[in-house]
Amino acid sequence: MTQAELSSFSYKKHSEDTRNNWVVLQFLPKCRYKCFRRQSVVDSCTAGFKELERFGFEFGEFGFSIDHVHLSINIPKEYSLQDAEIMLKNYSAKRIFSEHPGFRKRYPRGSFWAGYEHHESAGRKDRGEAEDYIRNQLNHHGVSIIDDRQRHLSTFTAE
DSSP: OOHHHHSOOOOOOOOOOOSOOEEEEEEEEGGGOOOTTBHHHHHHHHHHHHGGGGGTOEEEEEEEOSSOEEEEEEOOTTSOHHHHHHHHHHHHHHHHHHHOTTHHHHOTTSOOEEEEEEEEEOOHHHHHHHHHHHHTHHHHHTOOOBOOOOOOOOOOOOO
């Protein structure tokens, strides 16, 4: 037998992660302040969450009420739930503080999120129901978010 015939070979196919690891999370800001009244803060928080897509996180729906956020997320297998929560809170808080410097007055220590979190698994059957609940957060709580994003004027040409 030659050396090539004696070498070991794995028949296991390397493919993408096919497990269902969808989780529904709920995060609260410290002291349950009503931080998500304005659309610009909601957009900053969402952008902070979405930065984790480069690590393999996959996002479903986001639902912001005035004082908490619900989101559905598929966590890659190399991260534990605790690691994922730390990363989500870290990236979103950094983004919020960088885009809204006034938040430093309310949170002088730089800690935006409360220690409370709620999570539950969202299997194939439950995921649709969970995302409907997330999508309808504003109606569920009977609140509205103020759209304070800056609008661009159409350009005017001199005649």
